[in-house]
Amino acid sequence: MLxxxxxxxxxxxxxxxxxxxxxxxxxxxxxxxxxxxxIWETEWEVSVSSISLAASIGWLVNxxxxxxxxxxxxxxxxxxxxxxxxxxxxxxxxxIATSFNIITLSIxxxxxxxxxxxxxxxxxxxxxxxxxKRRGVAMGAVMAGGSIGSLFFIPLLTxxxxxxxxxxxxxIMGLFGFIVVxxxxxLVIKNDPSELKNISLDTSQELDSENIEEGPLWVDQWSKAxxxxxxxxxxxGYFVCGITTASISxxxxxxxxxxxxxxxxxxxxxxxxSAVNGISVFCSGYFxxxxxxxYILAMVYFVRGVAFLSLILLSGxxxxxxxxxxxxxxxxxxxxxxxxxxxxxxxxxxxxxLVGLINMSHQIGGAGSVILFGIxxxxxxxxxxxxxxxxxxxxxxxxxxxxxxxxxxxxxxxNKTTNPLN
Amino acid sequence: xxxxxxxxNSLLNHHGDSINPDFAKWVVDFxxxxxxxxxxxIFIVGFLIILFLVILILFLSRKK
Numbered sequence: 001m002l003x004x005x006x007x008x009x010x011x012x013x014x015x016x017x018x019x020x021x022x023x024x025x026x027x028x029x030x031x032x033x034x035x036x037x038x039i040w041e042t043e044w045e046v047s048v049s050s051i052s053l054a055a056s057i058g059w060l061v062n063x064x065x066x067x068x069x070x071x072x073x074x075x076x077x078x079x080x081x082x083x084x085x086x087x088x089x090x091x092x093x094x095x096i097a098t099s100f101n102i103i104t105l106s107i108x109x110x111x112x113x114x115x116x117x118x119x120x121x122x123x124x125x126x127x128x129x130x131x132x133k134r135r136g137v138a139m140g141a142v143m144a145g146g147s148i149g150s151l152f153f154i155p156l157l158t159x160x161x162x163x164x165x166x167x168x169x170x171x172i173m174g175l176f177g178f179i180v181v182x183x184x185x186x187l188v189i190k191n192d193p194s195e196l197k198n199i200s201l202d203t204s205q206e207l208d209s210e211n212i213e214e215g216p217l218w219v220d221q222w223s224k225a226x227x228x229x230x231x232x233x234x235x236x237g238y239f240v241c242g243i244t245t246a247s248i249s250x251x252x253x254x255x256x257x258x259x260x261x262x263x264x265x266x267x268x269x270x271x272x273x274s275a276v277n278g279i280s281v282f283c284s285g286y287f288x289x290x291x292x293x294x295y296i297l298a299m300v301y302f303v304r305g306v307a308f309l310s311l312i313l314l315s316g317x318x319x320x321x322x323x324x325x326x327x328x329x330x331x332x333x334x335x336x337x338x339x340x341x342x343x344x345x346x347x348x349x350x351x352x353x354l355v356g357l358i359n360m361s362h363q364i365g366g367a368g369s370v371i372l373f374g375i376x377x378x379x380x381x382x383x384x385x386x387x388x389x390x391x392x393x394x395x396x397x398x399x400x401x402x403x404x405x406x407x408x409x410x411x412x413x414x415n416k417t418t419n420p421l422n
Numbered sequence: 423x424x425x426x427x428x429x430x431n432s433l434l435n436h437h438g439d440s441i442n443p444d445f446a447k448w449v450v451d452f453x454x455x456x457x458x459x460x461x462x463x464i465f466i467v468g469f470l471i472i473l474f475l476v477i478l479i480l481f482l483s484r485k486k
Contacts, residue, residue, distance in 0.1 A: 006482060017479050021472065034446035152468050158446075158453045159461045180476055188483045253445070264448050271445065 011196060012130035018184045019123060019142040024149025025181055029093055029173045030117055031150050032157040039166050050102050057110030062118050063363025070121025070356025077191040078122035086185055088116035090177030097167040120359045121352030128343035128351060129192050139336030140285020147278030215411040218347030222354055230345045230409055233400045234338055237301060238358050239365035240397035241334045244304055244390050246366030247373045255383050259316055269324040276328025284333035297337040298402035304330040305394035312387050344410040
């Protein structure tokens with residue numbers, strides 16, 4: 001009975017399952033970098049800051065690669081790009097195991113792996129083509145794969161590097177890509193529902209076949225999107241998202257020390273933040289399918305603003321845990337909402353490029369904020385000014401997101417509000 | 423003193439791409455506080471779940 005029900009499952013959910021596993025392995029691999037910093041420092045006799053250079057290069061390359069990978073996906077379709085990305089991630093993971101100094105690490109991790117993981121565009125295109133009614137929940141589920149994957153793969157990488165060697169840890173991650181992700185991408189991923197041999201009735205459950213998706217701002221050139229307000233509204237929101245996530249990722253522990261909290265407790269609370277985030281990213285996607293996505297997006301930025309405010313107004317451990325719980329509720333939740341809104345406002349034709357460009361604004365905001373927070377701490381000896389910048393920026397992002405005219409521009413509402421037949 | 427200087431560098435230069443090195447230290451301590459057998463069991467269960475998901479996805483996609 002269960003098997004029969006499962007065999008009637010909409011094919012798009014199989015694609016979500018594949019992307020969930022791919023995200024879990026991909027993000028797990030990328031986030032595991034921090035585990036090896038101490039090992040490399042001792043083995044290669046280099047400073048932590050020089051190892052961090054490879055991570056910094058990776059951060060920048062990932063941001064700059066996003067529009068390029070997105071544009072390639074628009075041109076050749078997301079499947080081939082995802083297969084190529086998975087192959088590159090697997091090869092570069094194995095190559096990292098052969099690293100013997102900072103230069104080789106920067107090439108394999110900073111350039112190769114980071115370039116290949118800039119897959120926001122192809123993933124966005126794929127899910128937008130397969131899902132209309134439950135696009136938010138599908139995108140949320142895929143993003144949750146990243147959080148859940150980190151909970152499994154980071155301890156796995158740590159265990160292997162402690163019990164065997166750091167090289168074996170990277171080789172195993174590379175093999176995971178080769179054995180699990182690449183075959184699944186080849187066998188299961190289909191660019192479009194029309195590629196199915198048997199287009200069954202269940203397709204209409206997800207893709208609203210009676211209303212052909214269209215919108216007044218749908219573009220066939222990515223540059224045209226910048227002539228309209230929503231593209232700027234979405235980019236501003238994501239820019240602020242980058243400011244507030246990157247600054248916290250880098251400076252959170254130092255903030256905790258300035259509040260007389262032990263680094264280990266701060267680190268643990270940051271782990272809890274990631275776990276809460278896994279649930280919240282899925283929920284935000286689910287609720288965005290029920291209500292206008294702009295309301296949920298505005299709320300997510302507002303909630304993160306409250307979390308930042310708690311770091312200023314509260315003190316010590318209360319502030320730490322308030323931030324971990326409240327901040328965790330909003331951490332990655334912007335990703336499915338922003339991608340879904342972009343696809344519904346601008347269409348799928350140039351979605352890869354647009355998602356890539358919006359991602360780039362995220363990375364630019366993040367890079368700037370990390371430096372800004374560092375300068376503020378050096379000058380004032382605390383993070384209060386930086387946190388206030390975060391609060392104000394988040395309130396602006398919340399207001400900007402709230403004012404996106406979704407009913408006028410989104411394909412979710414366009415047909416229904418303008419077509420008298422509906 | 424040496425530790426302080428090193429710590430500063432790691433925080434000012436390490437961008438938010440991977441997990442924070444201090445969080446990594448906590449993860450290392452956490453992993454070390456349990457026996458190897460415990461972790462091997464956890465990872466085997468994890469691998470089996472991944473294997474089950476892969477087989478299920480391939481099985482369900484075969485006709486379509």
